Amino acid sequence: MRRFQSRVYSVAYHYMRDADEARDVAQDIFVRVYQRLDGYDGSSAFIAWLLRVSRNVCIDRLRRRAARPPASDLVLDGGVELAGGGPSPEDAAANSDRKALLYRALHAMSEKNREIILLKEIQGLKIEEISQMLDLPIGTVKSRSSRARIELATRVRALAPSYGA
Amino acid sequence: MSFDCRSFEDVMEAFLDGTLTGRNAREVREHLLTCADCHELAEIAGAPVEAMPDLTAQVLARTSGSSCDHARNGLCEYIDGLADAVDAELIRMHVAGCEACATLSNVLAELATDLPALAEMNPGERFTAEVLARTVPRGGQTPRWVEQLVQGWNRLIRRPRFALEGAYVMTLLMLVVLGVPGALLAGAPGRVAHAATHEIAEPVQKTVVELKATVSERAKQALDSTGAKVADEARTTADGLGAYSSRMFENLKTRMGTFWSRVASGLANDEENESSADDDDQDGDE
Numbered sequence: 001m002r003r004f005q006s007r008v009y010s011v012a013y014h015y016m017r018d019a020d021e022a023r024d025v026a027q028d029i030f031v032r033v034y035q036r037l038d039g040y041d042g043s044s045a046f047i048a049w050l051l052r053v054s055r056n057v058c059i060d061r062l063r064r065r066a067a068r069p070p071a072s073d074l075v076l077d078g079g080v081e082l083a084g085g086g087p088s089p090e091d092a093a094a095n096s097d098r099k100a101l102l103y104r105a106l107h108a109m110s111e112k113n114r115e116i117i118l119l120k121e122i123q124g125l126k127i128e129e130i131s132q133m134l135d136l137p138i139g140t141v142k143s144r145s146s147r148a149r150i151e152l153a154t155r156v157r158a159l160a161p162s163y164g165a
Numbered sequence: 166m167s168f169d170c171r172s173f174e175d176v177m178e179a180f181l182d183g184t185l186t187g188r189n190a191r192e193v194r195e196h197l198l199t200c201a202d203c204h205e206l207a208e209i210a211g212a213p214v215e216a217m218p219d220l221t222a223q224v225l226a227r228t229s230g231s232s233c234d235h236a237r238n239g240l241c242e243y244i245d246g247l248a249d250a251v252d253a254e255l256i257r258m259h260v261a262g263c264e265a266c267a268t269l270s271n272v273l274a275e276l277a278t279d280l281p282a283l284a285e286m287n288p289g290e291r292f293t294a295e296v297l298a299r300t301v302p303r304g305g306q307t308p309r310w311v312e313q314l315v316q317g318w319n320r321l322i323r324r325p326r327f328a329l330e331g332a333y334v335m336t337l338l339m340l341v342v343l344g345v346p347g348a349l350l351a352g353a354p355g356r357v358a359h360a361a362t363h364e365i366a367e368p369v370q371k372t373v374v375e376l377k378a379t380v381s382e383r384a385k386q387a388l389d390s391t392g393a394k395v396a397d398e399a400r401t402t403a404d405g406l407g408a409y410s411s412r413m414f415e416n417l418k419t420r421m422g423t424f425w426s427r428v429a430s431g432l433a434n435d436e437e438n439e440s441s442a443d444d445d446d447q448d449g450d451e
Contacts, residue, residue, distance in 0.1 A: 002293055005288055005292055005293065005296075006284075006285035006286055006287060006288065007284055007285050009285075009286045009287075009288035009292070010283060010284055010285055010286040013286055022288075023288055023289065023292065026288055026292070027292070027295055027296050027299060030296045030300070031296065031299050031300055034300045064323060064325075067325035098279055099279075099282065099283065102276075102279060102280065102283060103283075117280070121276070121277070121280040121281070122280050122281060122283045122284050123284055124281060124284065145241070146238065146240075146241040146242070149241050149273060149276065150237055150240070150241070150269070150273075152276060153269055153272040153273050153276055154269070156272055156276065157268065157269070157272050163272055163275065164268060164271035164272035164273075164274070164275050165268070165271070
C-alpha cells in the first residue's frame with residue numbers, strides 16, 4: 001500500500017479536485033482493493049488494475065456527489081474548488097510553480113481530455129490499457145490523447161507565456 | 166489514408182508507364198515533391214519528375230496557414246518519436262518555418278517531461294494508519310456476512326432515491342399486512358380502535374368524572390373554611406381598629422383641652438399686666 005498510495009491519491013485528487021475528499025476516496029480505493037484482491041487475475045499489470053479500480057471508485061463518488069451536491073461545494077475562479085481543512089496539493093507544491101501551473105491548466109480542461117492526460121501522460125498507462133479501461137477503440141484513444149495534449153499545451157501557454165520558450 | 170512511400174511503390178510502375186492518371190497521378194507528383202528518397206528513385210527509373218529546387222518552400226506551401234491543423238495532428242507523435250520518417254520530416258520542416266507550431270512543439274516537449282512528476286502526491290503521514298484501521302478486523306472478529314450486510318445497507322442508504330423507495334416499500338408492506346382480507350393482521354385497525362374505545366377511553370372518562378366531583382367537593386369545603394377564617398380575622402381587626410381609634414380620640418381630646426386651657430390662662434395674664442402698666446403711667450403724670 002505504501003508503494004502505491006501516492007499514485008492512488010494523485011489519481012483521486014485529479015478526479016475529485018478536493019484534497020480532503022481525495023484522501024477519503026483514496027482510502028475507499030484501498031479498502032476496495034483489499035476486498036477485491038481476489039479479482040486481480042494477473043493478466044494485466046497490477047498498476048493498470050489498481051488504476052482501473054481507482055477510476056471506478058472515483059466515478060462512483062462523483063456520481064453520488066452529483067446526485068447530492070454538498071453545501072460546501074463552492075467553486076472559485078478558474079474552476080479550482082475550495083478545499084477542506086488540510087493543505088491542498090497546490091499548497092504542498094507551492095515550491096514548484098510549474099506543478100501549480102499544470103494543476104490549474106488541467107483543472108480547466110474538459111473531463112474527457114483531462115482523464116486521458118491523467119491516465120496516459122501522468123500515470124503512464126499504455127494505449128491498449130487505456131483502451132481496455134475506457135472501453136474505447138485504440139484509434140479513438142490515440143486521437144483523443146493527441147487532442148488532449150494540444151489542449152493542455154494551449155492552456156498552459158495561455159496561463160504562462162514563458163512556458164516552453 | 167495518406168499517400169506515403171509504400172503507396173508510391175505500389176503505383177510506381179504505372180506511373181513510369183504513364184498509365185497513372187487523375188488523382189493517383191497528382192498524389193504521386195505531390196509525394197515526389199516532398200520525399201527525397203522517392204524523388205531520387207523516380208529519377209533513376211527515368212520518370213519525368215519535377216526538380217526539387219526548394220524543398221522547404223514546397224513543404225511550407227502545403228503545411229502552413231490552415232495546414233497547421235494537419236501538422237498539429239501529428240505533432241504529439243512527432244514529439245514522442247513515434248511518427249514515421251516522412252511525417253516526421255514534414256512536421257520538422259513545418260515547425261521550422263511556423264512560429265506558432267514551434268512554440269506549441271516546445272510546450273508539448275516540456276509537458277512530456279513535467280507531467281509524469283504529477284503521478285504521485287503525498288496523502289499525509291496518517292494515511293496508511295487510517296486505511297489499516299478500516300481494513301484490519303477489530304477485536305470482536307465481526308462475521309463476514311455482518312460486514313456485507315452493513316456494507317450493503319450503507320450502499321443502499323446512500324442512493325439518492327432511498328427515501329422515495331423506502332416510502333414505496335413501506336406502503337406496499339402496510340397494504341399486504343393490513344389491507345388484504347385473510348392477512349395475518351387484517352382487521353387489526355378495527356380491533357385496535359374498539360380496544361382503545363372500550364378498554365382505555367371509557368375507564369379514563371369514568372375516572373375523570375369521579376375525580377372532578379371529588380375535587381369540586383374539596384374545593385367547596387376549603388373555600389367555606391377559608392371564608393370563615395377571613396371573616397373572623399376581619400372582625401377582630403375591626404374591633405382592634407375601633408378601640409385604637411377611641412383611645413386615640415380620647416388622647417387627642419385631652420391634649421387639645423390642655424392646650425386650650427394653657428392658651429386661656431396666658432391671655433388672662435397679659436390683660437392683667439396691661440392694666441397694671443396703665444395705672445403706673447397715670448400715677449407718674451400726677
